[in-house]
Amino acid sequence: MSDIAVHTRGSGPIERIYSTLRRVPTIVLWFIVIVWSLPSLSVFINSWRTRDAQRSRSWWTTKPDELTLDNYESIFNSTTSGGLSNSLLNSMAISLPATIIPISIAAFAAYGFAWIDFKGRKGLFIAVVSLLAIPLQVALIPLLQLYVNGAHLTLPWLDKTITIIPDFNLVNTTTAVWLTHTGFAMPFAIFLLHNYISSLPRDVFEAARIDGADHFTIFWRLVLPLSVPVLAAFAIFQFLWTWNDYLIANTMAGTNPDAIPTTILIANLAGDFGMNEHLLPAAAFVQAFVPLVVFFSLQRYFVRGILAGSVKG
């Protein structure tokens, strides 16, 4: 029986049906792709429709003539939504420092771990990188207290309190948010940059050393220019991470309407019992616009960051 089946492949009706079945995987793939893009598509189309249209008719029945810019006008008008333009600025004020500052600090550290010889280097490196998987929830309560009160150490037995970090009144500012991001980014940034910097060829460093260059010169003149790809990868990863963050911003600045980033604004819009529900698609699209531009223009670097960062916590 099986012999016959082999000889008649492609001729019998059962075989013909079976060969169409072979194309099923490709069809399934494109079906998944369509399903995957439906949610974004629904929000994108809804963002151009009036409140009335959104509530009464399905978005896939939209005709070109019912599209309107009203929602986008409303969300940039601060009276109806709490000011999207303001929160876009806050998002920038958080994401830019939270991307630039960790990069420089981590680049120093990664170079130190990779090319400066000192005792306990390996142990310290593993200790820092093992913090990768720490869930950030575990640090939130004390950090908020730090930003509210500063840090004071009460000496045991002596009953004296020393101020270690004074109260800079940082709570509810964007500064508190990016400072927190900077700390949390450290292990991953060091890990990612170290992987790259430690794989640079040793000869380069030795040649420079013979020419009398010290660590600072080598770092500045050699390592930084050579590390641009990995710095870009981390910058994109970190920018998207901080732009899209909700938990840290909500904890550190959530109660100050003047300091909230876009994610909180949208979550608040979503939480007000449908009052402004028709503005949500437009707001969500504007919020996602910046990361999407970054994503599509720099996808190669982003993928590199993801590939290297698959252990981030």
Next chain:
Amino acid sequence: MGDTVGKVVETLITIVIAVSASAAVWLIANLIVAQGRNHWTRFATLRLGIGGLLFGIILSGNRIISGSGSIEVATERNGDTSWVTTGSWSERLIAWIWFPLIAMLAFAAVGALMSMRDSRSERTLIGAVGLAVVAGVGGALVREQFRPEVDAAALAIAVVVVAGLGAAIATLRRRDTISGALTGAAIGWVIGAWGAPELGAGSSVWSTIALAIPGAIIGVRAARPNVPDEAGRDRMDRRSRAFIFLGPALLFVTTNLVVPALRTLYLSLFDRNSEEYVGLDNYRTIFTNPKSWDTSTWRDMFTSQLMWVGLALLVLFVILGIRGKRRTGRVIELGSASSGPLLGAVVLIGFAVFTTVRGTIVNNLWWVLVVTLFSTSLGLAIAVLADGLKGERIAKSIIFMPMAVSLVGASVIWRFMYIARDSAKTQTGVFNSLWVALGRLSTGDGLPTLIIGAIVTIIFGLLLVNIARNLARGEPARAAAPAVFAILVGWFLLRYWRITGTGVGGHRIKDDGTIVAQPINFIQDPPFNNFWLMIVLVWIQTGFAMVILSAAIRAVPTELIEAAKVDGATDSQVFWRVTLPQIGTTIGVVVTAIIVLVMKVFDIVKVMTNGNFGTEVLANNMFREAFSFGDTGIGAALAMLIFISVVPIMFLNIRRMQRES
């Protein structure tokens, strides 16, 4: 508009100040160290100057030095002293900075004088007298309320104990014992003179002495080492460079991660206001609260259809496994017919358990099961299906795109997919539209009903053909998967053609025979609303799994695949026997990364339900307790639970890194 410009300017100024200030500190540190090799005097001067600056900052920062009194006015209330700050910010800055600056210059001068003398006794004299005078002046300026009483006993004990400690540490580290003892003595003196006694009752004479003496000791200590030779300077350079390069990062890691994490552990042992020690009570409260772990209805799981179908699949797995063992010697084998039923059984039985045993912790476990399993397997499937296909890049970009969207944005996006509107109105959400439309189709008898019915029937027929073909080829094991699908589709058809029941989809037949649409409230109907929330994260994480796994698949050596094909392996055999074992480690990485992410899932639950309707998870519970209800103890304990649950994965990661390096 003016507001906006002001805000942009303010933000830019903050960034510039922050970046340039840190860069300046870092560059200065590098410059100072760079002097060590060739300009020893300069280096010694700068080094002691920095010490003086720190000394001044500690005194000024704790408001110990008087002289800023015109700016900061002390007020007594309820026995606590507080300072009311007056003046503009520049005045305040000057009031704060003048003492550290003067201390820096004075210390630097002493350092310069010391480094110019070759004989140790001269250096000792200069150092001791110089630093004693400078520190003594600081002591004389101490505010009245900080002047300590004389407590000779405490002073003696502290000096002896800490000096002994310093000497012991120095000896153990094979350094100069006397230097260690001197450092210890100075620290001990500060503790004994300032830490132990009452502050505020002493005289200015004693406060002067109490700082001058440790100053002198430090001066003697600083004079001990000779000017190091070339090798010594080299060693020092390396050590301080390591410190400079790592310092900022370690500072951030310590203040933002390590210390807060330890403090969370500490807070979790205290009550809601962190006042009273309660031991493990917070953890006990969490575990005994029925909201986190409600087993009261566990018997219901045996009446759930999910459980019985799952058990049936398990039986199928056992039968196929035994057959497989006879042929290949292994019960479970990748890609064998038995692994499909096993996976199905795990999912269905898991669902049966998670829908009957309810609670926060149970929800987290359910999230882990669904998101990990679905994202990884879907990501793998897409990576394999798209590999080498026309349009691969477009397909992958679309699947990967949700990674760039925030979790908040994704939640908003999916709310529009899940919208359930009144049964009398048009459904605007995709899922409910389909569901209600299916209900209409299966209760109607027009042309669309026939077309959909015919398509499904054809699919059913194709499945039967596939089963028959595999049976005819003498491979009954390969017929198992299509058989399972055929049973599902057959069941659907029985309902659809109304052979049993009243049709499928969202509809309800009233007593008078009219048919009403019946949408599903995806977000509010427990327990399956949890599953619909998980789908949002699956939507995002599948792209992540796909990117990593397709990179791994690309990295599989082509010789292996060629060799397998030469030996006559089919495509699916190549995948299960060659590719999959090769990317096993990567799958492990993806799974652990997703588990870590899922354990702390917060945004989706917060935005979609805020933990209502039985969807609470640990992270949202923690946020509510700690920041909405102000219960620091329970909040910290919940944070620790999230942490503990990822500790095993942290260990796995560390092990892997050690192996790689």
